[in-house]
Amino acid sequence: MDTINTEQFWSLIDKAVKSSSGDKELKEKFLVNELTKLSLEEIMDFEMAFRKSILEADDFKVMAAQKIIEGYVSDDSYLYFRCWLIGQGKQVYQETLKNSDYLAHVVQKGESTDFESLLYVATAAYSRKTGKDEDETFPRDTAIGLGLDYDFGAAATKGTDWSEDELPKLLPNLWAKMN
Template identity: 60%
Template sequence: MIKSLERYEPAQIIEFECLLRQQILAADDFKIIAAQKIIRGSVSDDSYLYFRCWLIGQGEETFTKAVYNPDSLADIDTEEVYPDFESLLYVATQAYHHKTGKKEEDETFPRAIAIERGLDYDGATETKGEDWEEEQLPTLLPKLWAKHN
């Protein structure tokens, strides 16, 4: 993935980072957290971020369906695949590094520019939807609950 991205101009690599962050923020919803809790059994700040990256990695159709209705993740085989795609967070930085030859990350790197544009996924925005209690999970996401419990 890095090799593919580094074929683009630095400005396009920056836009990739910004688009990625927009999608991570779009998926920041209490029902997505509930889906992760059901699928993986636990949620932490880091694992929730990596779960959303995994969700993006499933492709536009699956991502869009899941953001609209996280219960649709019951249709995905998560038994064979660990739903975590942390490495997606580093693709733009690595591609930019290779493309520009810059060794040290600075304010010109994709991450810094995205944050400057307000695309900070580290608690800078409110999670959408309503928080839930664990006993609500079977009715909140019934298909997903039935598959994993």
């Protein structure tokens, strides 16, 4: 089920980044508007690519970056942080997955790294296009049915867990910038 391939997904995300000047609400509106122009299957595929990206970013080093930036990690904040990471665009996402210390070049101290609303763009577009309220035929439920669950059915976080005292050595540039 990949009629929107990964490149098309990232193209939409990158266009949203360029059109928004970093404003999350503008990114969200841009994506909903662009997705509404696509077929229902393509909206569904966007959700699948998005969820695959969330799952791919589930790594202890990404979590360590969030801990350094925000000072805490919870299940919800970690999910919203990965949404924020995706919402930064393909290059930032890919570089961060290679080396989470890359975020020292991206994030500013005190910047909000929560983009929860990105979770809902495919649902909003699907609802707008069908005129229906969300039900089990919508992208979210379909994705979960296909095993793309970032909550209860998710695989274990990748990589090696860390303790707080290891953070300065694990991500030294990010640590120096945020502390």
